[in-house]
Each structure stands twice: as structure tokens, then as C-alpha cells.
Amino acid sequence: MVKRLSGLKKGLSLVLAVSLAVTFVPPSSSKAWAAPELKLNVKSAILIDAASGQVLYENNADVALPPASMAKMMTEYILMEQIDSGKLDWDTMVHTSHYAANVGGSGGMLAENEQLSVKDMLYALSIYSSNDAAVALAEHMAGNEQSFVAMMNSKAKEIGLSDKTHFTSATGLTRDDIEDPALKDNPLEGDTLMTARDAATLGLRLIKDHPDILEFTKIPRKKLRESDQYPMENWNWMLEGKVNSEFQKQFAYQGMDGLKTGSTDAAGYCFTGTALRNGVRLVSVVMNAQSTKKNPNKQEREAARFIETRKLLDYGFNNFETKTVVTKDTAVDALPTVAVKKGLKKTVPVVTEGDVSMVLMKGAKDTEIKKVSVDTTNGKLTAPVKKGQEVGTMTVTYGKVTKTVKLVAAEDVKKAGAFRLFFRSVGSFFSRLGDTIKGWF
Known part of the structure; x- marks a missing residue:
């Protein structure tokens, strides 16, 4: 038991430094509509x-x-x-x-x-x-x-x-x-x-x-x-x-x-x-x-x-018709928040920076529009965070057409004080330690 606890203590500093980045791999592009044979008499x-x-x-x-x-x-x-x-x-x-x-x-x-x-x-x-x-x-x-x-x-x-x-x-x-x-x-x-x-x-x-x-x-x-x-x-x-x-x-x-x-x-x-x-x-x-x-x-x-x-x-x-497929300041289901280091809050909510309009076939279904969100901070987003600061991207694909919109922080996140960060680290340490011990029994 003592040897296991000693090994755990040596690795705790590494465990506490790890931040998980949320990444969604985009699906393969597919044609959203089949262009008709217009029978054009041209080269x-x-x-x-x-x-x-x-x-x-x-x-x-x-x-x-x-x-x-x-x-x-x-x-x-x-x-x-x-x-x-x-x-x-x-x-x-x-x-x-x-x-x-x-x-x-x-x-x-x-x-x-x-x-x-x-x-x-x-x-x-x-x-x-x-x-x-x-x-x-x-x-x-x-x-x-x-x-x-x-x-x-x-x-x-x-x-x-x-x-x-x-x-x-x-x-x-x-x-x-x-x-x-x-x-x-x-x-x-x-x-x-x-x-x-x-x-x-x-x-x-x-x-x-x-x-x-x-x-x-x-x-x-x-x-x-x-x-x-x-x-x-x-x-x-x-x-x-x-x-x-x-x-x-x-x-x-x-x-x-x-x-x-x-x-x-x-x-x-x-x-x-x-x-x-x-x-x-x-x-x-x-x-x-x-x-x-x-x-x-x-x-x-x-x-x-x-x-x-x-x-x-x-x-x-x-x-065809032009439609707004992504609206500015909209929360993203696939990436609702991004982790923040050393902040008063541990995460910040994410929204779209702007609108995305695309030309769609009339009657196109929402399922034909693919949206892929990626956290581009790589776990390195550190407070203070400003509202509107870029934290990711959303790729929108319809057929062979792809557009990208930035994902930004929806609010400010202030930097936490040293006292708060110390007790947060202690609490995190014992929480992880408790979870590990439970796993042994």
C-alpha cells in the first residue's frame, strides 16, 4: 500500500498538469445534391x-x-x-x-x-x-x-x-x-x-x-x-x-x-x-x-x-436559395465549453463569432449540412480570457462547399488569485487520490 501511494504522489504533478482538448474529426465530404443532366450543347x-x-x-x-x-x-x-x-x-x-x-x-x-x-x-x-x-x-x-x-x-x-x-x-x-x-x-x-x-x-x-x-x-x-x-x-x-x-x-x-x-x-x-x-x-x-x-x-x-x-x-x-445555416452568438452543442486554466471559472461557454450563409438546394434537409467543431486551444487557454477571444472553429460543409466560422468565448473569465488556486489544487489532489484508492478495492 505504501509503495503504491509513493508512486501515486510522484505522478500527481503530471496528472494535475493535463488538460483534455475536445476535438471532433470531420466526416468525409459528400455531395449534397445531384446536379441534373441539363443536356447542354456546349463544350x-x-x-x-x-x-x-x-x-x-x-x-x-x-x-x-x-x-x-x-x-x-x-x-x-x-x-x-x-x-x-x-x-x-x-x-x-x-x-x-x-x-x-x-x-x-x-x-x-x-x-x-x-x-x-x-x-x-x-x-x-x-x-x-x-x-x-x-x-x-x-x-x-x-x-x-x-x-x-x-x-x-x-x-x-x-x-x-x-x-x-x-x-x-x-x-x-x-x-x-x-x-x-x-x-x-x-x-x-x-x-x-x-x-x-x-x-x-x-x-x-x-x-x-x-x-x-x-x-x-x-x-x-x-x-x-x-x-x-x-x-x-x-x-x-x-x-x-x-x-x-x-x-x-x-x-x-x-x-x-x-x-x-x-x-x-x-x-x-x-x-x-x-x-x-x-x-x-x-x-x-x-x-x-x-x-x-x-x-x-x-x-x-x-x-x-x-x-x-x-x-x-x-x-x-x-x-437554389441562400440561407443562413449558422447564426452569430449561437451556442455550439458539440463544444459547449472550453477548459480554462488558472481562472475563477474552470470553463468558458463557447458561441459562434458570426453568421454563415450558404446556397442550398430548395428543400435541403438540415442533415445534409455537416457542422464540425474543434477546440483550437490545445488545453492551453489560460485566464484572463476576454469575451470574443477565439477558442475554436466550426467547419460547415454542404456538398463540395466548405465554410469556416470562428468559435469565441461568450464571456470574460478573470484570473483566480493564488490562494484560490492553491486550495483548488489541494482539493483536486485529494479528489483524484480518493478516486484512485476506490479503484484498488
């Missing part, structure tokens, strides 16, 4: 909720394809960035070089040596997808198109686009697309390629970082110059005010206000679209959309990208 597509960044649908979204004029979203992004930073002014005059005036493709609005303001150039770029305006702006911002393309690729990395996306022109034109043989000799390697995911990411960043771009992209038609006989017509047939014919009328889509069309022989018909309904904004991308018509004419081939975009947007607006 790739993606649909994203703008507020959360959640992917609601994807198909071959990481395949690099020619984007055509959707690449101009990067030209727009850099231009808007320079406007917002004060490097450029809307009224600054931009010169049209021989190269810009002769680049070919969409546009053809600018004459060599003509000057227009930055704002008018952006109207031409965003409404009429003007290649000449894109090159003129690129040259104005960087000196020449090649230097501007280096800015485009640098910005792509900065905002998180994948290595599969690569720019070689300010317009999205490939070498084969450029009409003037004298302008084909681009020293940059490769050709312009984008994935649907990167196009959506770029479109989303453009909207969030520079929302004024929508004031340009939503314009159905506008004269570039007052003296022009005809206005520039927006290539986006889904704009509600874009009705040039009974054929185009069918594509008008409620809430549509952007973003960028694109088409070349290599790319086919592409479109990065965005629409806002009841406070929910979606961003969609379709690449190389194909008509289902037998022997379609040009108008029917062009319409394919809008038909496929409607399928995507309808799926998003009709089947």
Missing part, C-alpha cells in the same frame, strides 16, 4: 452564385478552350482598375494607331489616328466588342499590345486564375483570326486560352471589384459618335431592352445586365452572362455552344449560346 459550362462563389453546376469547366472576345473581360478589368486608382481619367483621349485600326474582327469603328475618350473607347469595347478599341486602350495603358498582354497574364495570376488560362492579345483573337498578315507576327508564345471556371472567376471579380462595368455592359445600343448614322448594337441578345427583331425578342432574360460574348471560328459561340433576380446574382459561362437545328443558319448558330445560358440561369434561379 464546357459553369454556373456560380456571385455572393458566395459557390459552383452550382459545371461541365468540363477546367478544359482550356479559345475564349474569343470573352478575353476582353481582362482588358476591361485592367482598364477599370486604372480608372479607380486614378491612373486614367474617363476624359483622357486615346489615339488609334495603324495597328489598332487594322486589327480586324469585330468593331471596325475607328479610323487610323482617330482619338476618342477612354469612356467612349470602353463603350465600343463593352457594347460592340470592338477589337480596335481594345488594342487602342492596350497601347495607351502599356505602350504596345505585347506589354499589355504581359499585364493581363500577371493580373490573371494575381486574381487566382489557373495556369491553363493564357492571354496573347488584348482582344481574344488568335493568330489565325487576325486579318492583316502584317500583324500576325506576335512574339508571345502560345495562343489565348481560358477555362470556363476561369472565365467565370474573371467575370465575378470584374463585377465585384469594379461594379461600374455593368453600367456599360447593360446598354442595348448606343451611338459611338453623335454624327454616326447607326448605333452600336450589343451582341448580348439576352438584355431586356435588346429587341431588334421577333427572332431576338425571344432571348430577353429578366435581370440580365452583362457580361461578355465571344465568337471566332476556333472558339465557336461563347458567352459569360450575369443576371440579378430578387437580390441573387448568378454568373454563367458557356463555351462553344452548338445549335440543335438541322443545317442552322448563322443567326441560329449565334443564338445557341443564349439558349444554353438560359438553361443554366433557369436552373440556378429555380432550384
Whole structure:
């Protein structure tokens, strides 16, 4: 008996120093909903909720394809960035070089040596997808198109686009697309390629970082110059005010206000679209959309990208809703308290620091939302503890989407005095000793 008590006394200091951390291992992630087969006639597509960044649908979204004029979203992004930073002014005059005036493709609005303001150039770029305006702006911002393309690729990395996306022109034109043989000799390697995911990411960043771009992209038609006989017509047939014919009328889509069309022989018909309904904004991308018509004419081939975009947007607006799945200052059942050392109280209650909102399938069950709470103090939380001090994390998972919210102390815990701590240690010692002795009999 004496030997056992001696051994117990030697180990008591170690026993009293141990604090148990509560850790819950997260379950394996599982898909919360099965995306339907939308039967899209495209090479790739993606649909994203703008507020959360959640992917609601994807198909071959990481395949690099020619984007055509959707690449101009990067030209727009850099231009808007320079406007917002004060490097450029809307009224600054931009010169049209021989190269810009002769680049070919969409546009053809600018004459060599003509000057227009930055704002008018952006109207031409965003409404009429003007290649000449894109090159003129690129040259104005960087000196020449090649230097501007280096800015485009640098910005792509900065905002998180994948290595599969690569720019070689300010317009999205490939070498084969450029009409003037004298302008084909681009020293940059490769050709312009984008994935649907990167196009959506770029479109989303453009909207969030520079929302004024929508004031340009939503314009159905506008004269570039007052003296022009005809206005520039927006290539986006889904704009509600874009009705040039009974054929185009069918594509008008409620809430549509952007973003960028694109088409070349290599790319086919592409479109990065965005629409806002009841406070929910979606961003969609379709690449190389194909008509289902037998022997379609040009108008029917062009319409394919809008038909496929409607399928995507309808799926998003009709089947998903944003819900708050975790509320701020809510107690956590799985981790109600965290141990505190040397405090007036031995534990502190835990609550969530903020709300967590997620885009859910309409009618989603609470059991489909997994919540995992972890004590991150590792048993080392020592008084004094301040209300709002981080003590853990909660991971919330729905399908492939995971969000994290901090868990914080719900109240202050003051440091206990030396006298209280001494008697607490003594009491703990004899309590543990008594429990051990009981175990021997």
C-alpha cells in the first residue's frame, strides 16, 4: 500500500498538469445534391452564385478552350482598375494607331489616328466588342499590345486564375483570326486560352471589384459618335431592352445586365452572362455552344449560346436559395465549453463569432449540412480570457462547399488569485487520490 501511494504522489504533478482538448474529426465530404443532366450543347459550362462563389453546376469547366472576345473581360478589368486608382481619367483621349485600326474582327469603328475618350473607347469595347478599341486602350495603358498582354497574364495570376488560362492579345483573337498578315507576327508564345471556371472567376471579380462595368455592359445600343448614322448594337441578345427583331425578342432574360460574348471560328459561340433576380446574382459561362437545328443558319448558330445560358440561369434561379445555416452568438452543442486554466471559472461557454450563409438546394434537409467543431486551444487557454477571444472553429460543409466560422468565448473569465488556486489544487489532489484508492478495492 505504501509503495503504491509513493508512486501515486510522484505522478500527481503530471496528472494535475493535463488538460483534455475536445476535438471532433470531420466526416468525409459528400455531395449534397445531384446536379441534373441539363443536356447542354456546349463544350464546357459553369454556373456560380456571385455572393458566395459557390459552383452550382459545371461541365468540363477546367478544359482550356479559345475564349474569343470573352478575353476582353481582362482588358476591361485592367482598364477599370486604372480608372479607380486614378491612373486614367474617363476624359483622357486615346489615339488609334495603324495597328489598332487594322486589327480586324469585330468593331471596325475607328479610323487610323482617330482619338476618342477612354469612356467612349470602353463603350465600343463593352457594347460592340470592338477589337480596335481594345488594342487602342492596350497601347495607351502599356505602350504596345505585347506589354499589355504581359499585364493581363500577371493580373490573371494575381486574381487566382489557373495556369491553363493564357492571354496573347488584348482582344481574344488568335493568330489565325487576325486579318492583316502584317500583324500576325506576335512574339508571345502560345495562343489565348481560358477555362470556363476561369472565365467565370474573371467575370465575378470584374463585377465585384469594379461594379461600374455593368453600367456599360447593360446598354442595348448606343451611338459611338453623335454624327454616326447607326448605333452600336450589343451582341448580348439576352438584355431586356435588346429587341431588334421577333427572332431576338425571344432571348430577353429578366435581370440580365452583362457580361461578355465571344465568337471566332476556333472558339465557336461563347458567352459569360450575369443576371440579378430578387437580390441573387448568378454568373454563367458557356463555351462553344452548338445549335440543335438541322443545317442552322448563322443567326441560329449565334443564338445557341443564349439558349444554353438560359438553361443554366433557369436552373440556378429555380432550384437554389441562400440561407443562413449558422447564426452569430449561437451556442455550439458539440463544444459547449472550453477548459480554462488558472481562472475563477474552470470553463468558458463557447458561441459562434458570426453568421454563415450558404446556397442550398430548395428543400435541403438540415442533415445534409455537416457542422464540425474543434477546440483550437490545445488545453492551453489560460485566464484572463476576454469575451470574443477565439477558442475554436466550426467547419460547415454542404456538398463540395466548405465554410469556416470562428468559435469565441461568450464571456470574460478573470484570473483566480493564488490562494484560490492553491486550495483548488489541494482539493483536486485529494479528489483524484480518493478516486484512485476506490479503484484498488
